[in-house]
Amino acid sequence: MSQSTINVQSRANVARRHWIQRVAFGSLWAAGIIAVLVLLLVVGYVFIIGTGTVLTDFPSFLTTEPKGGLSAEGGISTTIITTFYVVLLTIGIAAPLGIGAAVYLVEYAEEMRGRGGLIPRLVGVVRFGVETLAGVPSIIFGLFGYALFVSATALGFGFSLLSGSLACACLLLPVIIRASEEALKAVPRSYREGSLALGATQWQTVRQVVLPAALPGIITGIVLSVGRVVSETAVFYVTLGGTHNLPTSIFQGGRTMAMHLYTVATETTAYEKAMGTGAVLIMTIVLINLVINLISRRLTAGLKGR
Amino acid sequence: MQVKKLIDRGVGYLLLFSALLSVFIVFLIFYFTVREALPAIPGIGLYKAFGSGYDAYGKITRELKRAEEGQLQEALTSGLVAARSTLQEDKESALVSLAKDEDLSDSERNKRLARIEDEYSCIQGFLDDVENLLGSDLDEAALRAGVEAAQQRAIERALGGKLGLTVPPWAREVTLNGYGLFHFLTGSEWRPDAGKLGIWLMIVGSVLVTLMAIAMGVPLALSGAIFLAEVAPDWMRNIVRPAVELLAGIPSVVYGLFGMVVLVPLIGKIPVMDAKPTNTGYGLFSAAIVLAVMILPTITNIAEDAIRAVPRQYKEGSLALGATHWQTIVNVILPAARSGIVAAVILGVGRALGETMAMIMVIGNSVRIAQPLNNNLLTIFLSRTRTLTGNIAVEIAYATGLQEDAIFATGVVLFLMIMAVNSLARLVMRERRQK
Numbered sequence: 001m002s003q004s005t006i007n008v009q010s011r012a013n014v015a016r017r018h019w020i021q022r023v024a025f026g027s028l029w030a031a032g033i034i035a036v037l038v039l040l041l042v043v044g045y046v047f048i049i050g051t052g053t054v055l056t057d058f059p060s061f062l063t064t065e066p067k068g069g070l071s072a073e074g075g076i077s078t079t080i081i082t083t084f085y086v087v088l089l090t091i092g093i094a095a096p097l098g099i100g101a102a103v104y105l106v107e108y109a110e111e112m113r114g115r116g117g118l119i120p121r122l123v124g125v126v127r128f129g130v131e132t133l134a135g136v137p138s139i140i141f142g143l144f145g146y147a148l149f150v151s152a153t154a155l156g157f158g159f160s161l162l163s164g165s166l167a168c169a170c171l172l173l174p175v176i177i178r179a180s181e182e183a184l185k186a187v188p189r190s191y192r193e194g195s196l197a198l199g200a201t202q203w204q205t206v207r208q209v210v211l212p213a214a215l216p217g218i219i220t221g222i223v224l225s226v227g228r229v230v231s232e233t234a235v236f237y238v239t240l241g242g243t244h245n246l247p248t249s250i251f252q253g254g255r256t257m258a259m260h261l262y263t264v265a266t267e268t269t270a271y272e273k274a275m276g277t278g279a280v281l282i283m284t285i286v287l288i289n290l291v292i293n294l295i296s297r298r299l300t301a302g303l304k305g306r
Numbered sequence: 307m308q309v310k311k312l313i314d315r316g317v318g319y320l321l322l323f324s325a326l327l328s329v330f331i332v333f334l335i336f337y338f339t340v341r342e343a344l345p346a347i348p349g350i351g352l353y354k355a356f357g358s359g360y361d362a363y364g365k366i367t368r369e370l371k372r373a374e375e376g377q378l379q380e381a382l383t384s385g386l387v388a389a390r391s392t393l394q395e396d397k398e399s400a401l402v403s404l405a406k407d408e409d410l411s412d413s414e415r416n417k418r419l420a421r422i423e424d425e426y427s428c429i430q431g432f433l434d435d436v437e438n439l440l441g442s443d444l445d446e447a448a449l450r451a452g453v454e455a456a457q458q459r460a461i462e463r464a465l466g467g468k469l470g471l472t473v474p475p476w477a478r479e480v481t482l483n484g485y486g487l488f489h490f491l492t493g494s495e496w497r498p499d500a501g502k503l504g505i506w507l508m509i510v511g512s513v514l515v516t517l518m519a520i521a522m523g524v525p526l527a528l529s530g531a532i533f534l535a536e537v538a539p540d541w542m543r544n545i546v547r548p549a550v551e552l553l554a555g556i557p558s559v560v561y562g563l564f565g566m567v568v569l570v571p572l573i574g575k576i577p578v579m580d581a582k583p584t585n586t587g588y589g590l591f592s593a594a595i596v597l598a599v600m601i602l603p604t605i606t607n608i609a610e611d612a613i614r615a616v617p618r619q620y621k622e623g624s625l626a627l628g629a630t631h632w633q634t635i636v637n638v639i640l641p642a643a644r645s646g647i648v649a650a651v652i653l654g655v656g657r658a659l660g661e662t663m664a665m666i667m668v669i670g671n672s673v674r675i676a677q678p679l680n681n682n683l684l685t686i687f688l689s690r691t692r693t694l695t696g697n698i699a700v701e702i703a704y705a706t707g708l709q710e711d712a713i714f715a716t717g718v719v720l721f722l723m724i725m726a727v728n729s730l731a732r733l734v735m736r737e738r739r740q741k
Contacts, residue, residue, distance in 0.1 A: 021632035028537050031529030035602060036546055038526075039553045042564045042599055097324045104321035122326065129329030135728035136721065137660025139695050140339065143717045146702065147338040154338065170331050177328065201310045203317045231557035234662040234695075238702055261559045262663055271567050278560045289552045 043282060050279025053272045061276055066244040066260065076277055078246040082161075082254035086236070087229045089165035089250065090172065095222055097169070098176030101126070102218075105177075106184040107206050134174035141171045142238035150239055159241025159253035167239050168232060172225045179221020183214040216299035220292050227288040230281065233258040257281050343718045346503070346711035348479075350493075351486025353501040353708075355464035358400040358422055359429030360501065362393035363460065366436060370453055378446050382453065386436055393433065397426045424467045432460035490715060496673045496697070498709040505716055507675035511691040512720075514676055515593050515669065516658040518687065523598030524605060524651055531609035531647075536635055547610075554603035562667035565596040570668060578688065581679040588670035591687045596664050601654040608653060612646020613639060645734050652731035656724050662695040671696055694720045 054061050057075070064075035109123045145167025148154045157163045187210050195205040211218075233256075241253030242263065255263070257277050265274040356363050369385035370378075400422045404415065435456035439449060462473040465481050473481050493504015530550075534543055574587025616639050624634040640647070670690025679685040692700070697716050705713050 017630045017633060021630045024632045025537055028529055028533040031526055032533035032538060032546070035526050035530035035606065036549065038599055039550070039602060042561055043553060043556055045568065046560050046564055097327055100321045100324035101328060104318070104325040108318045108321055122322070125329055126325045129326075129332045131732070132332050132725070133328060135656060135724060136335065137656075137662070137695065137724055139660070139662045139698050140335065140717055140721050143698060143702070143714060144335045144339050147342045147714065148334060151342075170335070173328050173331065201314045203314045204310070227555050231555060233557065233559050234699065237663070237699065258557050258559050258663075261557075261563060262667070265559070265563050265566055266667060271563075274563055275567075278557075278563055281557055281560060285555050285557070286552065289548075289555065293548065 046275050046278040047282045048279075049272065050275035050277070050282070053276030054279055061273075062280070065246075066255075076257060076260055076273075076280065078244060079255050079257045079260040079277070080280070081246060082240075083230060083256040083258075085161055085247065085254070086165055086168070086240075086256055087226055089161055090168045090229050091222060091225060093165060094169035094172040094176055094225065098173050098221075099180050099218060101130075101173075102177050102180030102184055103206060103211070106181055107202065107210065130174045130177050133170065134178070136171075137234075138171060138232060139234040139238075141167050142235040144170070145235060145239040157251065159239065161240070161247050161250045161252065161254065164236050164239040164253075165250075168229055168235050171232065171235060172228060175225050175228060176221050179224060180214070180218045183217025183221065184210060186217060187213045216295050220295050220299070223288055223292050223295065227285055230256075230284055230288070231258060233262055237262070257284075339714055339717055339721070343711060343714035346708060346715040347483050347486040347490060349486065349708045349711060350490050350501075350503050351465075351482045351484075352461070353503075354489045355461065355468055355482070355485065356429065357425040358396045359393060359425045359464075361396055362389040362429050363432065363457075365389040365392060366433070366453065367457070370450065376446065378449055379440065382436065382440055382449070386433060386440065389429075389433055393426065393429055397422060425464070428460060428464045428467060431463065432456055435459070490712070491719070494675050496692075498701075498705070498712075501708070503709065503712040505694065505697065505712075505719065507673065508692050508694045508697045508716065509719070510675055511590075511669070512659055512693040512695070512723075514691075515590055515597060515665070515693060516655060518590060518594035519597035519601060519658050520651070520655060522594060523601050523654070526598075527602050527605035527650075527654070528609055528647065530602070530606045531613060531650075532635060532640075534606070535610045535613040536631070536639070547607075550603045550606055554607065558600060558661060558664040559667070561596050561600050562664035565592055565664065565668040569595055573688070576688065578679050578682075578685055580681075581685065581688075583679070583690070585679060585685075585688045586670070586690070588668060589688045589690045590669065590676060593665055593669040593693075594687075596668055597658050597661060600661065600664060601657050604657055605650045605654040608650035609643075609647045612643040612650060615646065616642045645737055649731045649735040652727060652734065656727045656731065659720070659724055659727065660695065662699050665693050666696045666699050669693060669696060671700055694723075 061075040062080065063077050065078050066076060067074035105123065105126065109119060145163055149157045149163035149166050150159055152158075191209050191213055192205055195209045196202075200208070236256050236259055240255065240259065242255050242259060243253055244255050244260070245252075247254040257280060261274050261277040261281065264270055264277065352363075353360050365385050365388050366382070369381040373381035401419075404410075404418055404422070410418075436453055439452040439456065444452065458475065458478060461482060462475065462478050465478070465485060466473045469481070469485070489504060491504075491509070492506050493502060494506045495502040495504055496507065534546060534550075538546065569592045570587035572587070573589070573592050574585060576585060578585045620638050620642055621634055624638045625631070629637070669692065671692050672690040673692055674690070676686055676689045676691040679688055694716055698713055698720070701709065701713050
């Protein structure tokens with residue numbers, strides 16, 4: 001603790017100190033309210049104008065394809081579906097790998113420690129990898145995805161759902177690993193010890209006791225990642241290609257809602273359509289957050305022992 | 307029972323494999339980005355070293371690469387003719403543009419003249435070497451080796467001329483790469499069609515916009531954090547904290563859109579006398595505001611956690627001694643939470659440096675270094691410029707060849723900068739945990 005600069009104050013000072021406090025707290029209240037208001041202003045502006053767009057053409061804005069052109073004809077139907085595909089594919093790749101890695105780090109790493117000094121070294125290496133990945137900016141994942149998955153000099157998938165999802169899965173891996181690790185660590189040791197005492201193997205314990213107990217936390221992490229995929233633009237901008245047609249296979253490219261917002265905003269003059277896309281995006285994020293809150297409430301209820 | 311044990315072990319190793327995957331991916335990212343980026347460095351070095359002779363040199367190089375079996379002699383002969391005429395034309399146009407440039411002092415003019423002459427004679431020598439090789443009766447392999455050796459000599463000569471020292475053959479690679487790297491990082495012109503690929507202006511742009519965003523956002527964010535942690539009543543905290551967390555998840559393009567539609571017109575209205583170029587609203591200022599709003603939730607959340615983590619005894623002891631709540635905050639709680647707060651700010655910096663989409667929507671993306679619009683130094687904040695992230699996003703769609711390699715190199719630079727910032731944050735946070 002730092003050297004305290006508190007002198008025991010005499011009573012004569014009290015009025016002045018209270019006055020200072022009232023000023024300071026007043027500014028803090030102002031700052032807190034300003035911070036929230038600014039954020040709400042930005043998001044609210046886009047949301048309100050955007051909802052206007054969605055509702056005036058309801059439901060055609062959501063069900064027509066975008067048709068390009070200077071005033072961005074059409075709606076956003078294909079982008080919604082493409083976003084859905086991308087989320088499915090990305091989570092499908094990232095979740096098993098991420099959860100598996102977390103299970104290893106929490107359940108097996110110590111168990112295997114007895115087999116020689118290699119394992120703790122590997123665990124340290126894995127942790128370093130996860131922390132490094134967590135800090136990489138998203139455009140770098142896009143560039144990497146372009147170099148490895150899209151480019152003909154490497155895997156050569158071209159601009160496709162596959163390239164985009166693989167690149168984004170790399171982005172999500174640290175998020176899922178961290179969230180799953182937290183969830184697994186929160187399961188009481190007694191669960192594991194009880195199961196092992198009854199004669200179950202490690203894997204049986206993990207599969208039938210620990211994982212179900214940690215499931216709400218893991219699902220929270222997955223849902224958080226879904227939010228991340230929906231918001232992510234830079235990665236897909238470089239790997240998906242941006243055509244407004246609906247991809248009919250994983251080797252075709254497409255456009256997510258966030259990409260569409262960017263394209264409409266910078267290449268056309270149809271700001272209201274961009275706002276409309278933004279409103280749909282914001283609505284999606286809000287829904288995702290609600291789901292997370294519901295799950296974590298169930299989680300805390302579960303841990304309190306029902 | 308044996309089977310169960312086997313499954314157990316097998317699963318263990320399978321999971322180990324998926325854990326190691328994360329490390330493998332880091333390695334892949336490094337490998338592939340750097341692989342694409344590396345050719346940029348010697349490429350830029352060559353361009354700078356050969357100057358107006360670059361195109362002529364390139365013609366010979368191309369013939370060397372593209373010639374088919376048995377065609378090398380003819381390919382090089384025609385290439386030589388083309389190269390000689392290109393060299394002549396390029397020298398003349400370089401002299402013409404030098405003559406057109408009116409505000410040059412005499413010494414500067416002579417220096418540039420000497421440089422053009424050096425570049426000319428260097429490539430002239432190279433072409434003479436090639437001509438001699440073509441004249442002597444060599445088989446294809448020997449011809450190829452001879453031309454390659456002539457290339458290396460030309461590089462050494464050009465580098466030596468530019469650096470003012472002799473470059474020995476063993477140091478050629480290193481000198482070329484160092485020369486290229488230096489001009490890549492410090493070159494303040496980015497004009498891919500003219501072969502000028504310097505990212506200094508983008509480094510300046512990124513750093514400036516981040517500093518501005520920090521200056522604007524951190525006071526507000528920290529006040530908000532202190533407010534939420536210490537001053538706000540519980541009901542308010544239960545509403546505001548989830549709201550701030552929600553806002554942290556909003557896509558960055560939404561913030562960028564707001565910036566484009568609301569901020570840019572507003573800032574464009576600021577009157578600037580004799581502005582060159584005129585203030586359009588796009589620029590550092592708009593971008594910094596958008597960025598500040600975006601990093602607000604990040605910094606507030608982490609700083610608030612840090613403040614809440616300070617043990618209650620500190621606070622209670624201070625209050626027991628007669629200090630007011632505010633005095634306690636300033637003199638006891640904040641110093642105790644200092645490393646967590648610093649870590650929060652550093653993570654905000656990392657986020658700001660890495661932000662792409664919102665930046666390219668409001669910063670203007672001009673390839674000029676940030677500079678004041680008129681005599682008033684403050685108008686530097688209204689200048690349009692480009693960030694490192696913006697450079698990557700804007701050019702990747704159509705860049706080819708050396709330019710594409712340079713884009714990847716920009717990515718590597720960005721990657722390294724952010725890794726440095728994040729390592730700093732981790733160091734600070736670890737120091738806090740040990741306290």
